[in-house]
Amino acid sequence: MTVQPQQATMPTVLVFEDDPGGDPLHINMPVPHPVPQLDTQPFPTAIAETAPQPNGAGPGTEAFRYWVAADSLGRAGQTWGPLVPAGTKWHPQVGRALTAHLNAGDDLNAFYDRKGVWFFRSTVAGVNIAACESNEVVLHETGHAVLDALRPQLFNMASAETAALHEAFGDISALLGSLQLDSLRIAVLGETHGNLELSSRVSRMAEQLGWAIRQGAPSAVDPDCLRNMANNFFYRDPVLLSPSEPASRLSSEPHSFSRVFSGAFLKIVAGIFRQQDLQDQAGLGRAAEIAGQLLVDAVVAAPVVSAYYAQVAGHMIAADQRRNGGMYGQSLRSAFIRHGILSLESAASITEPEVARRNAGITEAMPGGGDEEGLTPVTVQGTIYGVTQPLTLSAPAQERRFGIAGSDPAGGSVRPSDPERVATSFLEDLFRRGRVQVPAEHRSATSFADDSPSRLKTHEITRSTTGEGLALVRRCFD
Ligand SMILES: [Zn+2]
Incomplete structure (x- = not known):
């Protein structure tokens, strides 16, 4: 038997790495990726439309849109699969595999609904916008499905703060998905000079969708993207906030309010990165994985209550004590304090003995459970x-x-x-x-x-x- 050199024969497809980009006249350069694997555990995915030949089709074609979406779904599995507890599955109503529908109708939107993930299209100022062509949008929606697998109780909860945590988890899914790629880690280290807190290609969510929405509703989104994780929004009880505001201000609307938590998360990745031995692309990959792991641990264990952000924050600090001996406690506390998610006294109260005293309840926590539990x-x-x-x-x-x-x-x-x-x-x-x-x-x-x-x-x-x-x-x- 002759062993074929793998690389020469491995078929590739062209994809965007994170998003088409915020300027429709200068879209991001597509890059070749291996043909993505979707049917992988623990989060198998599928696409409703028929798979085209992986023949190197470029932007503007149906084949390109298909492979960008497929690449993003595969990356969502690679991002979250290693971080979730053994035995985690999609919500039972989703079925064995999460199905993506790439042409769900005319709109500038996408959603997750326990039947699948749905991506819409529209034409704005002569530009065809397909939500499935943005990896950040696909990873955001898949993030909703992952959190629903971990914590189905959040789905029907009548609470602005739990809904906003769902939105933050979606954007964090997009961030961590981008940071899976060596090329984007190198790019963002260059763009931010190693200070990951700063606005960058990976902190700016869905630049193209943001551009399209801005054409009709200029104040509804950020000036350079849909939402930016590099922000300084400070916690308020959402009960006290307006139901809607321009993007420059915080409202109780879940996507708006999500920015408080996702902003803290970006600072956590930045802080953990600063603590790595080497501030290189490998160190950044490691920092993203550590932060993602602490978030997964926390959402599985945190009780669903009002002031939910604070509970998730406290459980991230507790998870770090359990997993890492508290090595990243300062980065976590500092980020949550800067966004007001924890008060100073709260951050100081989560001590090692306090966590040890409550450890049993945290470590026994299992993903999933009944939809109505709690x-x-x-x-x-x-x-x-x-x-x-x-x-x-x-x-x-x-x-x-x-x-x-x-x-x-x-x-x-x-x-x-x-x-x-x-x-x-x-x-x-x-x-x-x-x-x-x-x-x-x-x-x-x-x-x-x-x-x-x-x-x-x-x-x-x-x-x-x-x-x-x-x-x-x-x-x-x-
Ligand atoms: Zn969402």
Whole structure:
């Protein structure tokens, strides 16, 4: 038997490495990658459309869009697969493999809905925008599916802060996916002169989609991308924030509010990187992996409560003590304090003895579990929401493990809002943003349901499956 030299025969496809880029006249240079493997454990993926020949098709062709999406799905598996606990699977409703639909209709958006990940297209100022052509968008949506596998209880939670953590996890998925590539690690070290906190190609999410949205809604997104993880947004209890704001300000809208957590995460990667022996591309790869591991550990173990960011932060610090002897504690505390996710007193309270005392509950945590585990039903009057019957919401009310909270801008700690207030505030915000589908039979005479087709409905009002009356359920994360 003759051994063929592998490299000479390995077929490749052309792909973008992170995004088409924010200037449609000067798109990023496509690069050759090996034909991606999708059916890999623990997160097998598939694409609904038929696979074209890997024949080196370039931007603007269906074949190119297919292989960019496939490459991104494969990279999502490589990014998260090694970090999740053994036995982690997609949410049962997803099925064995997560299926991507690359041409789901006309819109500038994408979403995950437990049936798959859906990518839309639109033409803006003569430019064809396909969301599946951005690795950052594909990795963001796949990130929602990964977090849903780890923590299905977050899906239906009526809480701005848990929804925003889902969005942050999506952007972190895109960041860690980009940092899987040697070429992008080298590029970002050059662009930031080794200071990963700075704005860079990998901190700027979905530059092309951002450009397209900006043409019609100039203040809805950042000036150079959709969202930037290099930011200084400071924590406020989202119950106190407006339901929507221009991109330059923080609102309770989950994508907007996600920037507080994703901003801290970028600083954590930067801090862990500074602590590596060598500040080279390998050291950056290692830093990204360490930070991703601590996040996975934390979301599996953290109870779902109001002031959820603080709980996840505390569990990342605890995970570092358990895994690394607390080696990165200073980087973690500093990033969470700079974004107000932990108050000074909270950050100082997560000591080694405190973590050791609570260790049992943390290490026994398993991914998955029942969708309703830890959710506390809260029933509100339907009339004030324009529906005909009482309405049940799922409030975040698990038992807190660490008595910690975010910073009050005036000093000290924020007092976490009670779960009922978190849930009703979330519902009000959904209506104020026109994001709830209300079927005609449930509308009262004073209904204010928004029927505009341009508002993606992330939630719907349905007959309750567990009790009397109606319930708010999530359809998707976009
Ligand atoms: Zn999202």
